[in-house]
Amino acid sequence: xxxxxxxxxxxxxxxxxxxxxxxxxxxxxxxxxxxxxxxxxxxxxxxxxxxxxxxxxxxxxxxxxxxxxxxxxxxxxxxxxxxxxxxxxxxxxxxxxxxxxxxxxxxxxxxxxx
Amino acid sequence: xxxxxxxxxxxxxxxxxxxxxxxxxxxxxxxxxxxxxxxxxxxxxxxxxxxxxxxxxxxxxxxxxxxxxxxxxxxxxxxxxxxxxxxxxxxxxxxxxxxxxxxxxxxxxxxxxx
Numbered sequence: 001x002x003x004x005x006x007x008x009x010x011x012x013x014x015x016x017x018x019x020x021x022x023x024x025x026x027x028x029x030x031x032x033x034x035x036x037x038x039x040x041x042x043x044x045x046x047x048x049x050x051x052x053x054x055x056x057x058x059x060x061x062x063x064x065x066x067x068x069x070x071x072x073x074x075x076x077x078x079x080x081x082x083x084x085x086x087x088x089x090x091x092x093x094x095x096x097x098x099x100x101x102x103x104x105x106x107x108x109x110x111x112x113x114x
Numbered sequence: 115x116x117x118x119x120x121x122x123x124x125x126x127x128x129x130x131x132x133x134x135x136x137x138x139x140x141x142x143x144x145x146x147x148x149x150x151x152x153x154x155x156x157x158x159x160x161x162x163x164x165x166x167x168x169x170x171x172x173x174x175x176x177x178x179x180x181x182x183x184x185x186x187x188x189x190x191x192x193x194x195x196x197x198x199x200x201x202x203x204x205x206x207x208x209x210x211x212x213x214x215x216x217x218x219x220x221x222x223x224x225x226x227x228x
Contacts, residue, residue, distance in 0.1 A: 035215075035216075042220035056215065058214075093216075098212040105149075
């Protein structure tokens with residue numbers, strides 16, 4: 001079984017550009033979670049999606065950030081008009097059900113805004 | 115206010131020594147998880163503890179869940195350089211519909227010197 005796949009591993013964007021981060025969950029997993037990690041803040045929950053539905057987006061900034069998990073294809077975390085403060089490691093995790101809280105993480109996307 | 119307080123924040127010891135790191139809270143949890151994260155990688159689940167007072171062993175790692183299910187400890191015996199990493203504790207967040215992702219402590223950065 002392939003693990004959680006994230007791409008790209010590294011992404012450099014200029015201020016004002018858009019960043020698209022992709023996550024393919026483990027086979028058989030339909031629940032996807034996005035987290036952001038900053039050295040001073042630790043790993044923080046952003047959004048929880050199930051196929052075609054956003055279940056909880058309480059940790060995601062209201063502006064410029066959006067997430068989707070379409071019926072076909074990977075989950076996408078989209079950051080519009082990036083700013084330097086968006087520079088961070090973004091991790092995706094998946095699980096087979098909402099009752100199973102054990103998460104399998106991808107290797108992350110390291111976003112650098114210059 | 116951080117829900118999970120981890121201590122120490124940093125720990126550097128010699129190979130062969132023993133160590134204990136802690137995860138504390140004033141809240142009661144139904145379960146608690148420990149992850150290890152290596153540089154440039156995503157967190158990897160080590161263990162889930164569920165019952166108050168529970169002790170779980172994973173080779174040289176011993177995990178304990180407090181009797182009141184508010185805290186946990188991780189003890190490593192005869193530490194090796196391969197144990198180097200960021201150790202994170204995490205608990206599930208719940209809403210009316212079920213678990214909605216994880217809340218993490220800020221972690222303990224562990225370095226084992228050869």
